[in-house]
Amino acid sequence: MSDDPVSSSGRAPRRDAARRRDALIDAAATCFAEQGYGVPLETVAAAAGVGxxxxxxxxxxxxxxxxxxxSRAVDRLAALVDPALPIAQTIAAMVRTGAGAFSLFARISAELHLDDANRAAFQALGVRMEAILAPALAEAKRRGEVRDDATARDLVLALRMAGSLVLPVMRDDEVSAQIETGLRLLFAGLRPR
Known part of the structure; x- marks a missing residue:
C-alpha cells in the first residue's frame, strides 16, 4: 500500500508532495546531524513520517x-543578501543563519561519495553562491570596503571559513563574538591596502 494520498485524478496533490519532500529534507538534516551521514535512509523516512x-x-x-x-540552505542565504548593507554585516548574517548547514557540511563532507553528476551539482552550489554574492561584492568594492581584486569566490571562502567558527554548543553571545572576530581577521585581508 502506498503512503501517498491519491486525488481523483490518480495523482498525489502537489502541495502534499511538496510537504513530504520538505519533511524529508528536514528529517535528513536532523538525522545526519544527530546520527551521522550513514544513518539508514529508512530512519530518515520514518522521521519524516513517510515510507x-x-x-x-x-x-x-x-x-x-x-x-x-x-540547496535549500543556499536559498535561505540568498534571501539575506542586500547590496546596500556593509559586506561584513551581510556575511555575518549569512553565517548566523547558515550555522546549522555549515556545521552539517563539516560533519558529513568526509563521508560524501560523489559520482561525477553529484560532484558537479555540489560545485554548482558554490557557483550559485558566487552569483548571489556578486552584487553585494560590487557595491562593497564601490564603497571601498574590499580590494578591487576581491572576487565572489573569495567571499564564498570567507563565508565558509567564518561558518566553521560557529559550534552548536555556543551560546548566542559566544557566536556573535566568534563571528565578529573571525570576520575582522578575514576582512583585514580583503580590505584595500
Whole structure:
C-alpha cells in the first residue's frame, strides 16, 4: 500500500508532495546531524513520517538528499543578501543563519561519495553562491570596503571559513563574538591596502 494520498485524478496533490519532500529534507538534516551521514535512509523516512517509497521517489540516493539540504540552505542565504548593507554585516548574517548547514557540511563532507553528476551539482552550489554574492561584492568594492581584486569566490571562502567558527554548543553571545572576530581577521585581508 502506498503512503501517498491519491486525488481523483490518480495523482498525489502537489502541495502534499511538496510537504513530504520538505519533511524529508528536514528529517535528513536532523538525522545526519544527530546520527551521522550513514544513518539508514529508512530512519530518515520514518522521521519524516513517510515510507521508503516516498523517499526514493523524491531522492535517488543519500547524496541527492544531502544536495537538497544544502540547496535549500543556499536559498535561505540568498534571501539575506542586500547590496546596500556593509559586506561584513551581510556575511555575518549569512553565517548566523547558515550555522546549522555549515556545521552539517563539516560533519558529513568526509563521508560524501560523489559520482561525477553529484560532484558537479555540489560545485554548482558554490557557483550559485558566487552569483548571489556578486552584487553585494560590487557595491562593497564601490564603497571601498574590499580590494578591487576581491572576487565572489573569495567571499564564498570567507563565508565558509567564518561558518566553521560557529559550534552548536555556543551560546548566542559566544557566536556573535566568534563571528565578529573571525570576520575582522578575514576582512583585514580583503580590505584595500
Amino acid at each position: 521508503r517509497a516516498t523517499l526514493y521517489r523524491n531522492f535517488d540516493d543519500r547524496e541527492a538528499l544531502a544536495l537538497a539540504i544544502f
